[in-house]
Amino acid sequence: MTTETIDMTPTWGEIGALYARLAESQEVKVIRGMRSEMARAFAAAQALQAIKATLTEEQRAVVARTLTEELTKQGY
Structure with missing residues (x-):
């Protein structure tokens, strides 16, 4: 019997979309709890720039495709 695992981990684009929705609805306590996730996302963006x-x-093609996909998830 083969066991298959489904990865339910949200992508950074999905986390970004969630963060924006929480900010817009003023869910301050939850937003504060996500600060470390946002810090990691911005640090990763700077690392990619470097x-x-x-x-x-x-x-570069993988980066461009991934950026497009993740921005789309955030409504851009």
């Missing part, structure tokens, strides 16, 4: 000039064309 290495983007070193990426191959294939890697």
Whole structure:
């Protein structure tokens, strides 16, 4: 018997969309609890900026596709 695991972890775009909805509805306590997640997201964005000039064309394509997908999840 094969057991399959489904990954239910939200993507960063999904977390961003959730954070925006919580902020807009003034869910301050929950937003404060997500500060570390937002800090990680912004740090990761800066890390990507730091290495983007070193990426191959294939890697740049993955980054561009992923950015588009994650921004779409946030309504952009």
